[in-house]
Amino acid sequence: xxxxxxxxxxxxxxxxxxxxxxxxxxxxxxxxxxxxxxxxxxxxxxxxxxxxxxxxxxxxxxxxxxxxxxxxxxxxxxxxxxxxxxxxxxxxxxxxxxxxxxxxxxxxxxxxxxxxxxxxxxxxxxxxxxxxxxxxxxxxxxxxxxxxxxxxxxxxxxxxxxxxxxxxxxxxxxxxxxxxxxxxxxxxxxxxxxxxxxxxxxxxxxxxxxxxxxxxxxxxxxxxxxxxxxxxxxxxxxxxxxx
Numbered sequence: 001x002x003x004x005x006x007x008x009x010x011x012x013x014x015x016x017x018x019x020x021x022x023x024x025x026x027x028x029x030x031x032x033x034x035x036x037x038x039x040x041x042x043x044x045x046x047x048x049x050x051x052x053x054x055x056x057x058x059x060x061x062x063x064x065x066x067x068x069x070x071x072x073x074x075x076x077x078x079x080x081x082x083x084x085x086x087x088x089x090x091x092x093x094x095x096x097x098x099x100x101x102x103x104x105x106x107x108x109x110x111x112x113x114x115x116x117x118x119x120x121x122x123x124x125x126x127x128x129x130x131x132x133x134x135x136x137x138x139x140x141x142x143x144x145x146x147x148x149x150x151x152x153x154x155x156x157x158x159x160x161x162x163x164x165x166x167x168x169x170x171x172x173x174x175x176x177x178x179x180x181x182x183x184x185x186x187x188x189x190x191x192x193x194x195x196x197x198x199x200x201x202x203x204x205x206x207x208x209x210x211x212x213x214x215x216x217x218x219x220x221x222x223x224x225x226x227x228x229x230x231x232x233x234x235x236x237x238x239x240x241x242x243x
Contacts, residue, residue, distance in 0.1 A: 004106045004124070006051045007098075008042065009091060011059030011084050012113070016225040025061035027112040028068065029229065032238040037068065038223065039112050041237070043075055049120035051108060052077045055101060057094040059084040085190075092194030096185045104179050109196070111173040113224035117240045118174065123213050127176045133209035134201070135176045138169040139220050169212060171197065172220050 014026030027039040046054060054072065058065055058081050065081070072079030082098045095102065108120060118137055127135040150159040175196075184203055188194045204210040219240055223229050 003053075003104075004051060004108065005102065006046045006054040006110065007095070007102065007107045008039070008054060008056050008110050008112045009094065010039065010056045010065055010112045011062070011089070011094065012224075013060045014113070014224065017229060018226070020226065020229075025064045026224065028061075028064050029223075031115070031223070031232065032234050034238060035234075038115065039065065039069070040075070041115060042110060042112050043069070043072070043077060043079075045117070046108070046110075046120070047075065047077050049124075051120060053080075054078065055080045055082060055098060057082055057084065057098060059089065087191055088193035090193040091196040092185055092188065092200055093190065093192065095181070095196070096188070096190050096194060099182060099185070102179075103182050106179065107177045107181075109173075109175045109177055111224075114173060114220065114222055115237060115240075116172065116174065116218065116220040118215060118218050118220070122215070124176065126213050127211075130211050132211050133178045133180050133207070134204050135211050135213050136201075137172045137174040137218070137220070138212045138214055139172055139218055140169060140214075169214065173222075174220075 010025070010027050012026065014021030017026050017029070020026075020029065027042075028037045030036065031038045031041060043054065046052070054077055056065065056079060062081065062083060069075065069079055080101060082094075082101060084094055085097050108124075116137075123135065123137065147160060147162040149157050152158050181200060184200050185194065188199070194200070201210060221228070221232070223232055
């Protein structure tokens, strides 16, 4: 039986959250009315759905993460830290670097500057039911942060919409991947920057082996920028994560 493990990307420098991230790892930024680190909400959510074995792919200011969470015992989980190697970085590169620990395991992939209340248990049932290599969590209703304009042939503006909501399915960055992914990662030079969305997922799509999970009622928030962090409703975050 294939073992399931949570894989949390925690190594980014958080350039979109500077100057705050000059001093703090972005996943350690306080969130919610209890002002807990973002990563603590993530870890607690994994535990809630029975995924207690978690691998943290770390790099920038990793000492802050390790110093706070330790081996995970006080949170009821097992935490393993795998630092990125020097050189080009990328989500695929980080996974390839962790091959010895992750190969042969089914992975729930999570970018740790994201908050969601997605039901991992139901998502896993969906994934196991279709039997393909990958399931990605997608959501509707993504609002862009700029206004858009429509024009006629003479460039006269005929319509202006301030911060419209896109009529598209948006990739949240959360996915379930089967261990076959390593057959594709090994095709690349481990010293290269390998990106899952750019390099690996298109290969899965060509093979017809990626499915979209589209739950009806799912909160998802990318808080990896200073703008989004400042606008977060901390009470809403706390209430959602307690359900």
